[in-house]
Amino acid sequence: MAKAPTVYDVAERSGVSIATVSRVLRSPDAVREHTRQRVLAAVTELGYVPSAAARGLAARRTNVIGLFFPGHDETVPDQPVDSARGDTVPIVDDDADTSSDTENLYFDEVLRGAEIEAWRRGFALMVAAGRGASREALVTDIAGRVDGLAVLARTVPDELLAYVARRIPVVILAGAQRADSFDHVSASNGPGMRTLANYVLQDHGVHDVVYIAGPTDSPDDTERLAGFRDALTDSGVAEADVRILRSDFTRDGGRATAARVLAERRPRAILCSNDETALGVLDVLEQRGIRVPEDVLVTGFDGITAGRHSRPRLTTVHQPMVELGRAAVHAITVRLDDPTLDPQAFTLPVEVVLRESCPRV
Amino acid sequence: MAKAPTVYDVAERSGVSIATVSRVLRSPDAVREHTRQRVLAAVTELGYVPSAAARGLAARRTNVIGLFFPGHDETVPDQPVDSARGDTVPIVDDDADTSSDTENLYFDEVLRGAEIEAWRRGFALMVAAGRGASREALVTDIAGRVDGLAVLARTVPDELLAYVARRIPVVILAGAQRADSFDHVSASNGPGMRTLANYVLQDHGVHDVVYIAGPTDSPDDTERLAGFRDALTDSGVAEADVRILRSDFTRDGGRATAARVLAERRPRAILCSNDETALGVLDVLEQRGIRVPEDVLVTGFDGITAGRHSRPRLTTVHQPMVELGRAAVHAITVRLDDPTLDPQAFTLPVEVVLRESCPRV
DNA sequence: GTGCTGATTGTATGCGCATACATTCCCAGG
DNA sequence: CCTGGGAATGTATGCGCATACAATCAGCAC
Numbered sequence: 001m002a003k004a005p006t007v008y009d010v011a012e013r014s015g016v017s018i019a020t021v022s023r024v025l026r027s028p029d030a031v032r033e034h035t036r037q038r039v040l041a042a043v044t045e046l047g048y049v050p051s052a053a054a055r056g057l058a059a060r061r062t063n064v065i066g067l068f069f070p071g072h073d074e075t076v077p078d079q080p081v082d083s084a085r086g087d088t089v090p091i092v093d094d095d096a097d098t099s100s101d102t103e104n105l106y107f108d109e110v111l112r113g114a115e116i117e118a119w120r121r122g123f124a125l126m127v128a129a130g131r132g133a134s135r136e137a138l139v140t141d142i143a144g145r146v147d148g149l150a151v152l153a154r155t156v157p158d159e160l161l162a163y164v165a166r167r168i169p170v171v172i173l174a175g176a177q178r179a180d181s182f183d184h185v186s187a188s189n190g191p192g193m194r195t196l197a198n199y200v201l202q203d204h205g206v207h208d209v210v211y212i213a214g215p216t217d218s219p220d221d222t223e224r225l226a227g228f229r230d231a232l233t234d235s236g237v238a239e240a241d242v243r244i245l246r247s248d249f250t251r252d253g254g255r256a257t258a259a260r261v262l263a264e265r266r267p268r269a270i271l272c273s274n275d276e277t278a279l280g281v282l283d284v285l286e287q288r289g290i291r292v293p294e295d296v297l298v299t300g301f302d303g304i305t306a307g308r309h310s311r312p313r314l315t316t317v318h319q320p321m322v323e324l325g326r327a328a329v330h331a332i333t334v335r336l337d338d339p340t341l342d343p344q345a346f347t348l349p350v351e352v353v354l355r356e357s358c359p360r361v
Numbered sequence: 362m363a364k365a366p367t368v369y370d371v372a373e374r375s376g377v378s379i380a381t382v383s384r385v386l387r388s389p390d391a392v393r394e395h396t397r398q399r400v401l402a403a404v405t406e407l408g409y410v411p412s413a414a415a416r417g418l419a420a421r422r423t424n425v426i427g428l429f430f431p432g433h434d435e436t437v438p439d440q441p442v443d444s445a446r447g448d449t450v451p452i453v454d455d456d457a458d459t460s461s462d463t464e465n466l467y468f469d470e471v472l473r474g475a476e477i478e479a480w481r482r483g484f485a486l487m488v489a490a491g492r493g494a495s496r497e498a499l500v501t502d503i504a505g506r507v508d509g510l511a512v513l514a515r516t517v518p519d520e521l522l523a524y525v526a527r528r529i530p531v532v533i534l535a536g537a538q539r540a541d542s543f544d545h546v547s548a549s550n551g552p553g554m555r556t557l558a559n560y561v562l563q564d565h566g567v568h569d570v571v572y573i574a575g576p577t578d579s580p581d582d583t584e585r586l587a588g589f590r591d592a593l594t595d596s597g598v599a600e601a602d603v604r605i606l607r608s609d610f611t612r613d614g615g616r617a618t619a620a621r622v623l624a625e626r627r628p629r630a631i632l633c634s635n636d637e638t639a640l641g642v643l644d645v646l647e648q649r650g651i652r653v654p655e656d657v658l659v660t661g662f663d664g665i666t667a668g669r670h671s672r673p674r675l676t677t678v679h680q681p682m683v684e685l686g687r688a689a690v691h692a693i694t695v696r697l698d699d700p701t702l703d704p705q706a707f708t709l710p711v712e713v714v715l716r717e718s719c720p721r722v
Numbered sequence: 723g724t725g726c727t728g729a730t731t732g733t734a735t736g737c738g739c740a741t742a743c744a745t746t747c748c749c750a751g752g
Numbered sequence: 753c754c755t756g757g758g759a760a761t762g763t764a765t766g767c768g769c770a771t772a773c774a775a776t777c778a779g780c781a782c
Binding site for chain 1: 365408410411412413414415416417418423425449450451452453454469472476477480485486487488489490499501502503504505506524525527528549552553555556557560640666667670671672678710711712713714715721
């Protein structure tokens, strides 16, 4: 790790000026073949790697896009990782059905989409997850590092977003399509749930329904619930005739809520606002010997992998999570190209996926 | 997005020099309370966000750590994401058991660990996934942006790594602990498999075993296979008395291989080199009405979430994936603090987790 | 009031690169 | 052989910040 070579070193070694070195790297066609070869040879010999910091400063753009998520480390201990501890491997039992999975599948897939699209368009991707009090510092920190920022809805206070947006374009991911000055990217939560609910209410003809919503602060959930209500209207069912409960989007929460539901009365269908909740519901139903779909229909929302392997396999609305990530990055690049554009809203299509837990009629 | 304010703007507005502004941000204690307040007020009013590029250039370090993965986009179409397409939601059946999950769980979790540890230590995290021919450009690109780089073993040619390592510290993740000049972080693959295999061979007393290995180019797999062979020795079983097959670490591959195994003769136990393979094996066994664990014991390796929800639940060796990510970042920061250190190797402990597919005796 | 000292603040410089502008080169056309 | 003009290259500058060093200030002992 000797001092890293710079353009000056390369220039000297290849007998040209630094401008030529820079040109070889940025616009090779503007340099004569012969010269280019000399420079590239010097680059390789010296192990030259351009400094992104210097480049970013000079070019006034970093070519990095940032992605900001809600924090997810509550479960991770703070102590440092320690090194090897010999070769003894403990053997433990795991019959405790510890199922607080922290299925971050959703974020993971969005991230993957963003990663793909970013590099495809010549941007690097920087990720940050906001955690508690440090969030503000984190956001401005990352804002100083990137050309544009995608933020998961509701993870950053509007005020902070507005502050950051004075400097770089900000895209809000997966939230309601609010009429603010930001670009938005989200899935058709409302229409998706509406379609699925109508399938249950009309095609299955089942009106004895329980709807398990998610946390009130989830914009996605708000839209899904609205879609469900639309379906009630579509199908001529009074809201008073169904039950609507709240859970917390987790599998454990789904179990607890299912227990509450059954304690009162077993419905003919349970619609859940996300897959994890639905999986928890399935757990409880199976445990009590209630057959799905014969006795109760169950549906979820999201399309996580686990739902494809459950028993019975879970009917759901599939969100294009990877595409969401891609679209977010895309939106940022569009705005970078033309900052004068009006705020855009991208709504990505979803699909109702019928599986065993609520089969095709 | 007017021109972003700089230290000069802040300095002018608050009536101090740029040096003082810089101090307020870097070492607040070196500035008088009164002055600090004035400067901070100006910062807020102007919406000032420090440029990481400039800071990185001046400070000669970017405070970014890079993470490089093998690419995973073969399945992602190249066309751009398009926007809203109205509100019609298609309803599709999904009884085709399309199970090419591309379970990137492993990477996702490693990434999560890296993310957590990086920000915790004051670094930003940049992610890149290598794809085919562009890999070389990608690696040097990211190398120019970061203070240190963690690379998943075998995703980047040694030559390229060596090139990059002339400039920044490089940590190799999850590979064999080779005696090279890089730092290494990995899990106890060999001992883990050895312990598990011995449990089957000795505690269960089952010698009629098939081992399904992974791709030959996986260093993890190589170690696991070695661990299995060690166990054979430990337990006094001749290698000729067991079958060793190769698969490809995927669920589909597991199914195909299981079919091959059964076509010949049903063994008493099937040990798989990763969980996905094992899940595929379970699929086939169930389909044929072969009971697990009564007829056949099945084990995996990794500890992915899906294995906790399978039927029967999968016995496995749990790798600390999040910890791997954290350890990688940790290793980089250690080396940044003291570049003269000898190459380090961190081996993280694993655990054999007994579940139904190979229960406790 | 004077001189001294540590605390604050200001001045000047360089980090490594891109790029506008100036200069030199090369070759076709006369 | 000379000249015009585009191609190729060189020169000079600034990007925004951190920091070494210089200058100034406040407070204290005398």
